[in-house]
Amino acid sequence: MPRGVGPSTGWARPESGPDGDWVVRTVPGAQATKFYRCPGCDHEIRPGTPHLVVWPADETGSVADRRHWHRGCWQARTRRR
Template structure:
């Protein structure tokens, strides 16, 4: 019987500085500009979706978006239902 060979797990990936600043959000381009978009899987409070004006209940999967330019700040974040965000071109925010 031959001896076992132990393989080292790969080291951690280098930190992507831009991704770290955006909190892991991806950039999406829409007619009204570029947006940072991040999925939310467990929220502690209720939000109102700007696409349909219905509530997003705590712990409901949804996403949060904010403008990708330097003018966007935390106050510009909006929580959306996933389907409402995908339909933004057909149903703009109310």
């Protein structure tokens, strides 16, 4: 099992891209209970909105490194400036 993926991360999966290695977890709308700000578009992710939680896959990442993204923003992140 890849580092950073296991029972403590929920249903997370490893993902690699030109911007590095990440751990990505899907948050269903029913489990989204807080407001977050997406770093991709700088808009709110409102409670009840399905989204992703993403953090660096290296072992130096901490809870403070986790970011909540809209799925489309995460998928388009390498095309943004």
